[in-house]
Each structure stands twice: as C-alpha cells, then as structure tokens.
Amino acid sequence: MNIIIAGDGEVGLYLAQALVNSNHNITIVDPQEDLLKMIETHTDLMTIMGDSTTIEVLQRANVRKADLVISVVHDEHINLMTAIMAKKLGAKKVIARVNTMENLSAENWKIYQELGIDGLVSPEDIAAHEIITLLKQTAATEVFDFSGGKLQLFMIKLEKGAPVIDKSLNEIASEYKYLDFRAIAIHRKRETFIPYGNDTFKENDLAYVITKPEAIDNLLHLGGKVPLKIHNVMIVGGGRVGRIAAKRLENDMNIKLIEKDKDRCILLTDYLDDALVINGDARNIQLLEDEDIRNIDAFIAVTNNTETNILTCLQARTYGVKKTIALVENIDYIDISQNIGIDTIINKKLIAASYMVRYTMGAEVTSLKCLSGIDADAMELIARPGSAVTRKLIKNLNIPEGSIIGGVVRGEDSYIAMGDFQIEENDKVVVFALPNAIHKIEKLFH
Numbered sequence: 050m051n052i053i054i055a056g057d058g059e060v061g062l063y064l065a066q067a068l069v070n071s072n073h074n075i076t077i078v079d080p081q082e083d084l085l086k087m088i089e090t091h092t093d094l095m096t097i098m099g100d101s102t103t104i105e106v107l108q109r110a111n112v113r114k115a116d117l118v119i120s121v122v123h124d125e126h127i128n129l130m131t132a133i134m135a136k137k138l139g140a141k142k143v144i145a146r147v148n149t150m151e152n153l154s155a156e157n158w159k160i161y162q163e164l165g166i167d168g169l170v171s172p173e174d175i176a177a178h179e180i181i182t183l184l185k186q187t188a189a190t191e192v193f194d195f196s197g198g199k200l201q202l203f204m205i206k207l208e209k210g211a212p213v214i215d216k217s218l219n220e221i222a223s224e225y226k227y228l229d230f231r232a233i234a235i236h237r238k239r240e241t242f243i244p245y246g247n248d249t250f251k252e253n254d255l256a257y258v259i260t261k262p263e264a265i266d267n268l269l270h271l272g273g274k275v276p277l278k279i280h281n282v283m284i285v286g287g288g289r290v291g292r293i294a295a296k297r298l299e300n301d302m303n304i305k306l307i308e309k310d311k312d313r314c315i316l317l318t319d320y321l322d323d324a325l326v327i328n329g330d331a332r333n334i335q336l337l338e339d340e341d342i343r344n345i346d347a348f349i350a351v352t353n354n355t356e357t358n359i360l361t362c363l364q365a366r367t368y369g370v371k372k373t374i375a376l377v378e379n380i381d382y383i384d385i386s387q388n389i390g391i392d393t394i395i396n397k398k399l400i401a402a403s404y405m406v407r408y409t410m411g412a413e414v415t416s417l418k419c420l421s422g423i424d425a426d427a428m429e430l431i432a433r434p435g436s437a438v439t440r441k442l443i444k445n446l447n448i449p450e451g452s453i454i455g456g457v458v459r460g461e462d463s464y465i466a467m468g469d470f471q472i473e474e475n476d477k478v479v480v481f482a483l484p485n486a487i488h489k490i491e492k493l494f495h
Contacts, residue, residue: 113139211273259455444468
C-alpha cells in the first residue's frame, strides 16, 4: 500500500516504524525539520516537511495515489482538515485522530463520513475505556475483547505460589482436563516466546492467555491471582484521559481526582457530578496522606509526564494500594515499569497503532491489539471461503513460525483452538503473531 502519515511528533513516527517492515510505501509529512532529519538518518522512509492541510504539500506526497492517509498531529482540527482534503484529492481511505468526545458522537460521525472520512480514533477515549475494563477485571494486567467478549485476551503476571509455577503445559493439561483457555505467549526477562508442551511457567512470567468468559475464574486461580474489590479510586491528572475515566466511573465508585492546574480544576468541577476534584501536586506525599491514600483501592496516574506517573504509582504502592495504572508515553519505559511493580501500563501510541494498523491489512482482519511491552500483535481474522486455513485441521496447517491460533468464534459460540479443531469459512479466528509472521498469517486467511 501507498501510505501517507501526517504527524508532528512521536505518534506518527511510531506508526511509521510499526509499518516499515510490512512492505508498504510510507511517506511522512511533518512540520518539524529536525524530526524529519532524524527519520531520514535511521530509516529509508520518504519525508516531506510542511503543513498537511495544504494542497501543495499533499500533492508533493502523491496523495492521488495514496491507498491510506493517516493524520495524527496533536491538533484534531488539522487532522480532520487533512483527512477531508486528502480524500478530495484522491486518497482511497483517510483516518483522523481526534481529541474531543463530541467528535465521536453518532451524529457527528455521520457528518464526517459524508465528508469522506473513513475512520476516527481517540487514543484518550480508548485509554479511558481500558482503565475502566481493568478496574472490572482487577486481577489482569491487560485485557482485550474479541467479538464483543466471546473470547478475551488476558495478560496476567504469575505470582509466587501460583499452581502453574514450574509446571509444563503438558503437565497442566494432564492435571486439568477441561480448560477453556490457552496460553499463547510468555514474556520473560525481556524476551517473548510462544509456549509449547514441554515449556514451563516461571514466577513473574507475564502470561498471555486466550480465554472464554466462563473460564476466567479458573484462569485467575491457576495464575495465583485474587480478584480485588475496587471502590475507592484516586486519579492523578485531569487531562482528557483522567477526565473521561472519572466521568464514566463516578456513579459506581468513590473518585478523587488530583489536578495541579487551578483553572482546569474549576472546569473539572463543572464537568463532574460526584467525583471530588482536588487542586494539588500528587508528588506531595503529605497531600496523598491527607487524602487518605492508605484506603485507596486503585491509583491511576495519567498526567502528561511519564516520570510523574511512574513515581506516584510506586509511591501509592508503598501505602498498600492494591491496583496501580500508569500512562507511560515512552515505550522504552514499559518493560521497566512492569518489572518494578506497576500493575498496568497505558500507552497512547500503542492504542493509536492498534486502531490504525488494521487499515493497512486485508479485509480479513476485523480487530487488532498491539500488546504493551512486547513487539507482537493479537488479531481477529475472518476465514474467507476457500482460504488455506479452512482446508485442514489446525495441527496440519502450515502455521508461520512466530504465530499461534488461540481461539475461534463461530456465530454465538466460542472455542479454544486445539490441534484437532477444524476452522470453517466465516469463522472469526484469534491469532497471536510476532512481527515477522503477521503477513504470512494474512495469506492463510485470504
């Protein structure tokens, strides 16, 4: 595909890097000359300096031959204008990043569709949704739904004393005859691998598991996890992520939101009905103690400063907070953050990539999740009539190295994919894949 990415910083660069090994022709349009010089030094990507809302710049990027235009600058008005202009100038598909909730309403989305926009994504909205999901599934570090929750991807950290520690997959299968879940990947000491029969689980492993909803309790038991009751929640940062999360949680939980900007606190007080808004700096230990940090069940740090989010979460841990979630924008910090005790990491670059990378793939891919802390994706693909994946039992398929089939959704039913399972046309199939296997997997389903 010919892809144009309009950006003004790290999100656009990360998207380009995520796609650069996928045999796409990528052009980056960015107003920052220094960033483009750095990109040119480290990659073979085509770069154009300029304003993506101008006809001249888009024409220089050869927009009329573009299969996809993605605009992810920080100003949503530029993104919307870029997408509309690109479509008018001949781009086949256009996607824009937006920041305000109003743009995601059904009424506004219909207007944008009429203007030619094919997709809108708000990483902040998705981040808030992930936070809410994690407060409901408290024992998991990462959760993602496939086919409306008929299958789920769970990532859990294996605690000391978990029943599966030092046991192989074969031993677990022998001891527990009916398991409606399957381990599809293990992340251990900065390496990710797909486990097979003789591989054993170790303490502190991050285990990625595909599960049916009814098997979640059994999965958490074997992982040594105990569900937590979350009632008192402290949110640090009243930006878009914190504001949206507080609004959606305030009717069900006791919310305290700490924001150091006084003017923003006034706006938050008007926006929120039941949440308590506190003007202060969460790095102030006395403030945390005054706000009863010892009785907080979940601590969520989503300021614009990664270091503040990490440090305040670690501080909350010392006071016995059960669940900590941090917004970490530097991807290099994700693995470190997970290893030093923060339960869950939210990253807006990965969120944006999960949504947008799917548009670069075939129609078979219905959803995709870029996983935090590891260079791998979990995808849901449709088995097209006549595709190679429907011709043999799973155990006889030529599954690319670095990938594994985890589960299948057929109509209203879901199945954990074992070797003797036969995939049928129009099944939705959940696959875990490392980068070098993704496009080989697509061919199986095409």
